[in-house]
Amino acid sequence: MSKETYVPALLKLFRQFGYEGVTLTKISQETGLGKASLYHHFPGGKAEMAEAALNQANQWLESSVLPILMGAASQEGHSKAALINIFQAMCEETNRFFDGGHNSCLWAGLVLEQSSDALFHAQISEAFSTWIEAIAKILMSAGMDEPLARQRGEDAMISIQGALILSHSLHEFESFQRVLNELPKRLCEGI
Amino acid sequence: MSKETYVPALLKLFRQFGYEGVTLTKISQETGLGKASLYHHFPGGKAEMAEAALNQANQWLESSVLPILMGAASQEGHSKAALINIFQAMCEETNRFFDGGHNSCLWAGLVLEQSSDALFHAQISEAFSTWIEAIAKILMSAGMDEPLARQRGEDAMISIQGALILSHSLHEFESFQRVLNELPKRLCEGI
DNA sequence: CTATCTGTACCGTTCGTTCGGTATATTGAT
DNA sequence: ATCAATATACCGAACGAACGGTACAGATAG
Numbered sequence A, B: 001m002s003k004e005t006y007v008p009a010l011l012k013l014f015r016q017f018g019y020e021g022v023t024l025t026k027i028s029q030e031t032g033l034g035k036a037s038l039y040h041h042f043p044g045g046k047a048e049m050a051e052a053a054l055n056q057a058n059q060w061l062e063s064s065v066l067p068i069l070m071g072a073a074s075q076e077g078h079s080k081a082a083l084i085n086i087f088q089a090m091c092e093e094t095n096r097f098f099d100g101g102h103n104s105c106l107w108a109g110l111v112l113e114q115s116s117d118a119l120f121h122a123q124i125s126e127a128f129s130t131w132i133e134a135i136a137k138i139l140m141s142a143g144m145d146e147p148l149a150r151q152r153g154e155d156a157m158i159s160i161q162g163a164l165i166l167s168h169s170l171h172e173f174e175s176f177q178r179v180l181n182e183l184p185k186r187l188c189e190g191i
Numbered sequence C: 001c002t003a004t005c006t007g008t009a010c011c012g013t014t015c016g017t018t019c020g021g022t023a024t025a026t027t028g029a030t
Numbered sequence D: 001a002t003c004a005a006t007a008t009a010c011c012g013a014a015c016g017a018a019c020g021g022t023a024c025a026g027a028t029a030g
Helices: A004-019 A024-031 A037-042 A044-076 A078-097 A107-114 A115-140 A146-170 A174-188 B003-021 B025-030 B035-041 B046-074 B081-096 B106-112 B112-143 B146-170 B174-188
Strands: none
Touching: A004 A037, A004 A044, A004 A107, A004 A115, A004 B025, A024 A037, A024 A078, A024 B106, A024 B146, A044 A078, A044 A107, A044 A115, A078 A115, A078 A174, A107 A146, A107 A174, A107 B106, A115 A146, A115 A174, A115 B003, A115 B112, A115 B146, A115 B174, A146 A174, A146 B081, A146 B106, A146 B112, A146 B146, A146 B174, A174 B025, A174 B146, B003 B035, B003 B046, B003 B106, B025 B035, B035 B174, B046 B106, B081 B146, B081 B174, B106 B146, B112 B146, B112 B174, B146 B174
16 A cells, blocks of 8 residues: 555544644554554654645645636636636535535644644645635736735635634534635625 | 632643643643642643633633623614724724734634543533624624624634634734724624 | 565653642641 | 641652554565
């Protein structure tokens, strides 16, 4: 089995328990691999395993979200309706990735542990920046001025992250769904 | 020294590192107390210390936030401007508590670790519910219908939590300030 | 035969926790 | 006022368990 086989299990674990909360025993159980095998595939140990999970999340962004936005941003002059469709597709993919709100966000979990934030800050920061910029670009291609477009990109991240936390806190996932449903219109407001 | 003396230090630590990230050694250093002494004040061990920190956060909500909203909700018929002033006061207190976005949220941190969520879910859930309901009540007293008022309460939590995560991820705190500045008007929209 | 992979057994360290005990202050009966 | 008795606050040292990580020999496959 190749290294990549086990990365989804790593993503699941670090998402669920955070960096400090994940133990090699848990990883061993989840992957079915002994510790020695884990160190064969990830010589850097726990830190490299977490980084692999993080890369998997950033990979999702790059290969499942950005294409939706970037393919559209290249051509100028979208109608408002076309923009809303694009953002709807983005939200659907986001909803799928977070399993309707049941999955929590690896980026958020690692950021809130200051200890792991130090190790992974670069990749986390890059993920958010990339996503925000992609949203801003498509809004600017539809005529929105840059500062507002950037704010809208930030608003998207804020809404998604906040809704994930609220949903987990209340064990109730309607609010996450509502946010994703309302987000496309909110982003396009004023176009 | 009494037990309450050390609770602020506990709040600071569990906020910063999460439940699994905090060690008794760190607590000992931060409080200046030996490990054994900690067990004199908190016989329940680490779990009781985290619960004390959680109670401190919930206490802040009850004694510093709810009075702003509840004193106002009792009398009927606020003008929109009066409502905005009240929510502005709420946001200022929130900004103070989170030190301009530099502090992260204990509730969010514990929720994202599934292990600790199991232990503390009741208190976290209650905190969010209480805050949401207080916002909804004051909006309803100004004539807003209940489902929308509840949604606005949820939106406030979502914005605050999301902005905290984004600010920590980007090491940039303007977005947190912007959210708090815009929140009062957003909550009152449509009144 | 070689290179990759894996299970067992183990390493040193740190975890949360407990034990036994000290120092100081407060009480209560004489 | 005196002096034992009690209560409170605190600490050094050590506990077993679990941690992340490693050494090494056997299995497996090309």
